[in-house]
Amino acid sequence: MARDILKTLKSEHDELRKLFKDMEDTTDRAKKTRAELLAEIEAGLIPHAKWEELVLYPAFKARADRDGLKTHAEAVQEHRAVELTVLPDLKTKPTDSVEFAGSAKVLGEFVDHHATEEENTMFKMARKLFSADELAEFDAQYEQWKATPQAAKEMKNALSQPSPVAVGA
Numbered sequence: 432m433a434r435d436i437l438k439t440l441k442s443e444h445d446e447l448r449k450l451f452k453d454m455e456d457t458t459d460r461a462k463k464t465r466a467e468l469l470a471e472i473e474a475g476l477i478p479h480a481k482w483e484e485l486v487l488y489p490a491f492k493a494r495a496d497r498d499g500l501k502t503h504a505e506a507v508q509e510h511r512a513v514e515l516t517v518l519p520d521l522k523t524k525p526t527d528s529v530e531f532a533g534s535a536k537v538l539g540e541f542v543d544h545h546a547t548e549e550e551n552t553m554f555k556m557a558r559k560l561f562s563a564d565e566l567a568e569f570d571a572q573y574e575q576w577k578a579t580p581q582a583a584k585e586m587k588n589a590l591s592q593p594s595p596v597a598v599g600a
Contacts, residue, residue, distance in 0.1 A: 436487065436569035437554045443479050444546035447472060451539030457532075465526040469535070473518070473590065476542065478577050480510050481585040486576070487569060491553065494560040502553050509545040514589065517541055 454468045484507070492503045517538050524531035561569070576582055 433563065434567035434570040435563070436566050436573055437557060439570050439573065440479065440483070440487075441550055441554070443475060444542075444550065447475050447479075447542055447546070448539075450475065451535070451542065454535050454539065455532075459527050459529060459532065462525075462527040465531060465535070469521070469526070472538075474586075476513075476518075477586050477589045478582050480514065481582070481589070482573050482576055484510060486572065487557075490569075491557055491560065495556065499553075499556050499560070502548075502556060506545065506549060506553060509541065509548075513538065513541050513545070518589075 450468055450472050454465065454472070457465050457468070488503060488507060492500065495503055517534070521531065521534040521538055524534050557566075
């Protein structure tokens, strides 16, 4: 099968959806399981989102028409909401609490909404904006990027982000 970044990103969306489903199926007693699932979610979500922001989104924006630019702006804002508010806030909650469960559900809903819109709108536009060879090249670049020090730095920075929301607020 030919390489295709859009298929790779869709596959990663599906993996994240499964992890969020697994998280939703936990109980408050599953402190360790929830922590492990959150670590898996972050390991899948953060490199994916950062690469989109650094490579795919700028390339998309450079070729997009007005509707594409609006789609791009929406995607960027959804990333910002998750990265700067929803995920950091979730990380302040004890994993054995209903607050954690509720925040994890909200994060899962944000990610699913974003992924669905990306797949149904942005990816369809991208198929028209980029050739099959370009999509294959993006896929190869993404695979290589995930093993770079820059990707590790992005992950470390994201994991160290404090929550902008006061605990208990």
